[in-house]
Structures are given as structure tokens and as C-alpha cells.
Amino acid sequence: MVNMRDIESLNEAQSDEPLGRVSILSYGSGHMLNDITSSCWFTYLLVFLLDVGLSPGDAAVVMLSGQLADGFTTIFAGELMDRFGHFKLWHAGGSILVAISFSSVFGSCVPCKLMGTNSSALETVGYSTFAAIFNVGWAVTQVAHMSMVNCMTSNSTSRVSLVSCRNAFTMVANLSLYGIALLIFTLLKSVNVIVQYRWIAYVSISIGSCFVAIFLIGTKEPGSTQHCVDKSLSRISWDYWFKKVLYYQVALVYTMTRLVTNVSQAFLAFYVINDLEMNQSSKALVPAIIYICSLIASVILQETRWSSWRLKLYFSAGAVLWILSGVGIVLLPSRMHNLMYAISIVIGAANALMTVTSISMEGVLVGEDLNGCAFVYGSLSFVDKVSCGVVLYVLESYQGSTSIRSNLGMVFGYSVTRLGLGLVPAACSLLSAIVAYTMDLPDTRPRLLVEPLLA
Numbered sequence: 206m207v208n209m210r211d212i213e214s215l216n217e218a219q220s221d222e223p224l225g226r227v228s229i230l231s232y233g234s235g236h237m238l239n240d241i242t243s244s245c246w247f248t249y250l251l252v253f254l255l256d257v258g259l260s261p262g263d264a265a266v267v268m269l270s271g272q273l274a275d276g277f278t279t280i281f282a283g284e285l286m287d288r289f290g291h292f293k294l295w296h297a298g299g300s301i302l303v304a305i306s307f308s309s310v311f312g313s314c315v316p317c318k319l320m321g322t323n324s325s326a327l328e329t330v331g332y333s334t335f336a337a338i339f340n341v342g343w344a345v346t347q348v349a350h351m352s353m354v355n356c357m358t359s360n361s362t363s364r365v366s367l368v369s370c371r372n373a374f375t376m377v378a379n380l381s382l383y384g385i386a387l388l389i390f391t392l393l394k395s396v397n398v399i400v401q402y403r404w405i406a407y408v409s410i411s412i413g414s415c416f417v418a419i420f421l422i423g424t425k426e427p428g429s430t431q432h433c434v435d436k437s438l439s440r441i442s443w444d445y446w447f448k449k450v451l452y453y454q455v456a457l458v459y460t461m462t463r464l465v466t467n468v469s470q471a472f473l474a475f476y477v478i479n480d481l482e483m484n485q486s487s488k489a490l491v492p493a494i495i496y497i498c499s500l501i502a503s504v505i506l507q508e509t510r511w512s513s514w515r516l517k518l519y520f521s522a523g524a525v526l527w528i529l530s531g532v533g534i535v536l537l538p539s540r541m542h543n544l545m546y547a548i549s550i551v552i553g554a555a556n557a558l559m560t561v562t563s564i565s566m567e568g569v570l571v572g573e574d575l576n577g578c579a580f581v582y583g584s585l586s587f588v589d590k591v592s593c594g595v596v597l598y599v600l601e602s603y604q605g606s607t608s609i610r611s612n613l614g615m616v617f618g619y620s621v622t623r624l625g626l627g628l629v630p631a632a633c634s635l636l637s638a639i640v641a642y643t644m645d646l647p648d649t650r651p652r653l654l655v656e657p658l659l660a
């Protein structure tokens with residue numbers, strides 16, 4: 206007769222085995238649709254809404270509505286996934302919702318057509334509604350994808366490699382978006398701006414959906430092999446996490462990291478054009494350099510032997526790089542704008558270091574408590590989305606006045622765009638580095654991948 210304890214020991218040993226290259230790459234592709242649409246959301250939404258006639262305040266309301274919908278959805282999605290599992294099913298459903306709704310976010314105002322009026326209030330409500338629907342699907346997909354990391358393997362290095370691979374695909378998604386946008390703006394430059402953005406949405410959705418298919422085909426449902434959501438164990442309550450000091454530390458570090466990346470992405474194009482007075486092509490070239498450097502750094506990070514102290518060390522290194530970059534952004538005079546290309550290289554490396562390690566800290570927090578992992582990822586994402594929405598709402602409201610050089614857009618001789626891009630990420634990096642230093646992360650044994658991705 207087979208001993209049940211021996212079977213459990215065998216399952217634990219198998220789950221501790223490092224993952225292969227194919228498994229890691231197929232998992233990383235699963236967030237491509239989310240990433241490419243998110244890049245379009247943060248980079249072009251404000252510009253698009255201003256082009257169609259909304260005021261900066263109304264445009265900020267649209268983005269805030271989407272961020273709030275995203276944040277609240279993560280809480281409920283995480284709770285439901287902890288109860289029922291089936292991460293791939295949730296991922297597929299969220300991806301379908303994203304694909305269907307995203308084109309409407311950058312389309313014409315549907316309620317305005319139905320009501321036969323183009324009032325600014327109705328336009329704001331219409332765009333806000335589709336923004337909220339899009340972010341609901343986005344949040345479901347994100348929580349499902351992130352929650353799978355701890356369920357696929359207990360190997361600490363493989364977990365970080367999964368996160369690093371996902372971050373690498375994020376960089377690919379961002380670069381793909383800029384390539385799509387450049388191609389469409391060049392080929393359809395005589396076409397109405399709404400049609401241009403609609404085509405960007407269609408092409409982005411098509412590319413992202415192909416990668417979702419690769420993920421669904423190439424990635425096994427974790428619960429089918431490792432019983433990620435173990436029905437024989439009681440589901441971990443929220444109180445369990447709220448009593449952990451590490452939960453609050455990781456939440457703060459992750460939120461600050463997301464503020465760094467999202468705020469910098471939202472204001473970079475305005476900064477290089479309005480403050481540095483660079484050529485229009487710099488709106489694509491500067492962020493492209495950032496994402497290329499992030500991609501290279503993310504791939505290199507996949508080969509690192511990870512331990513808890515190295516997570517803190519690498520995160521702190523990324524934070525220091527962003528602090529230096531932020532100071533450079535604030536002080537850089539327009540006549541020396543070419544130095545922005547060098548700063549972009551530093552920002553790219555800093556983004557990769559902070560993003561990969563902060564998400565990996567979430568995995569360390571969860572550890573083997575898999576019956577509550579979705580709540581952790583969902584709740585931390587909630588804090589991230591709401592805080593980003595509020596900060597971007599405040600900054601973008603003033604950024605609108607910056608574009609016309611009014612007195613409201615200047616603080617101590619510096620534009621709000623310059624201060625928002627330079628000081629906000631730098632301050633968040635400093636705070637997160639201090640918190641990371643105080644963390645007492647559980648020790649993990651550094652282990653290599655079964656197949657180095659760069660081999």
C-alpha cells in the first residue's frame with residue numbers, strides 16, 4: 206500500500222524542482238496583453254482625451270475612475286481566487302474583457318452617440334465607464350497571473366525568474382507599443398486622431414491576444430499538479446496577513462515602486478518636449494531607451510542566485526539609481542537635453558531592479574501560505590492602483606496648466622511636470638529603500654535555474 210505521507214513528500218520535492226526555460230517563458234507571455242494595453246493607457250490616454258476635447262481635469266477623472274475600478278476589483282478577485290482557484294480560467298476571462306473593452310476606451314463616446322449630444326459631462330461619463338470596464342478585466346488578469354507564481358514552484362530562484370521573465374515581457378510590450386504607434390502615426394498621419402488611436406488599440410489587442418494564447422496552451426494550471434488551493438486546509442483569513450509586520454512593509458515597498466514607474470511613464474513625454482524642448486521623436490526614443498535597458502537588466506537578473514539579502518540589496522541599488530536620476534531630471538537645463546539619453550539608461554536599469562525585486566518580495570511574504578496568496582496580491586495591488594490614481598489625478602490636473610506655461614504650473618521656478626517626474630519617483634525610491642532595509646525577510650537558499658535563460 207502506498208503511504209500518503211510519502212506521496213505528500215514526493216509532491217513537495219517535485220514542487221521544489223527548478224523550472225525549465227519553456228515553462229518560464231510561457232508564463233512570462235501571459236501578461237503581454239495587459240502590459241501592452243497598460244502602456245497605451247499611461248502613455249497616450251491623457252493626450253488622446255485632450256485631443257478629443259476634454260479638459261485636463263476631466264481627463265484626470267477618466268484615469269482616476271479606471272484606477273479606482275482596478276483597485277477595488279483586485280480585492281474581490283483575490284478573495285474569489287483564494288476560495289475557488291482555477292487561475293487560468295480567471296486569466297482567460299479577464300483577458301477577454303480587456304480585449305473587448307480596450308478599443309472603446311480609445312474610441313468615440315458611445316453614450317454621446319446614443320443621446321445625440323456631445324456635452325463634456327456626458328463625454329467624461331462615457332469614457333470613464335469604458336475605462337472602468339477595461340480596468341476590471343485588467344485587474345482580474347493581473348491577480349490571476351501574479352498569484353500563480355507561488356503555486357507553480359516553491360523554488361525561490363525559479364519564482365524570481367518567473368517574475369523577472371514577466372518583467373522582460375513587460376519591456377517587450379512597451380517597445381512594441383511604441384513601434385505600433387510610430388508606424389500608425391506615420392502611415393495614417395492624414396487620418397482623424399480617433400481612427401489612429403483605434404488602430405493602435407486593434408493592433409495592440411491582436412498582438413497581446415496571441416501571447417495570451419501561448420500562455421494558456423503552454424502553462425499548466427498549478428492546482429492540477431500541486432494543489433495550490435488545498436481544499437483540505439482552511440482558507441487563510443485576512444487577519445492573518447494584517448497581523449504580519451512584513452505585510453505592511455512589502456505593501457509599502459511595492460506601492461512606492463509602482464508610483465515610481467507609473468508617474469515617470471505618464472509625465473516623460475511632456476517633460477522631454479515642454480521642459481527640455483527636444484524634438485518630437487524624443488517622445489518615442491527616450492522611453493524606448495528606458496525599456497530596452499530594463500529588458501536587458503531583467504534578462505540578466507534571471508541568471509542571479511537569489512537570496513533574501515540579495516533581494517534587499519538589489520532593490521536598494523535600484524532605488525539609489527532612481528534618486529540620482531530624479532535629481533538629474535530636476536536640475537537638467539534644456540540646453541543640455543542630450544544628457545537625458547544617459548539618464549534614460551540609468552532609469553531603465555533602476556526600473557528593472559526595483560520592479561523585479563519588489564514583486565519577488567511579495568512571493569517571499571506569501572511563502573508556503575498558498576491558500577491566501579491571491580488576497581495578498583489583490584490587496585497590495587488595490588493599494589497600488591488607488592494611490593497611483595490619486596497621485597496622477599493631482600499631478601495631471603496641474604500638468605494641464607503646465608502645458609500652457611501658466612503661473613499655476615510653476616513651483617519655485619520649476620514646472621510641475623519637472624518636479625513630478627523628478628522628485629516624486631526619487632522621494633518614493635528613498636522611502637521604499639528605507640523600508641526595505643528594515644525588512645526581516647525569511648532566509649532562502651540561493652539556487653540556480655535548471656536551464657539558464659542566457660545559455
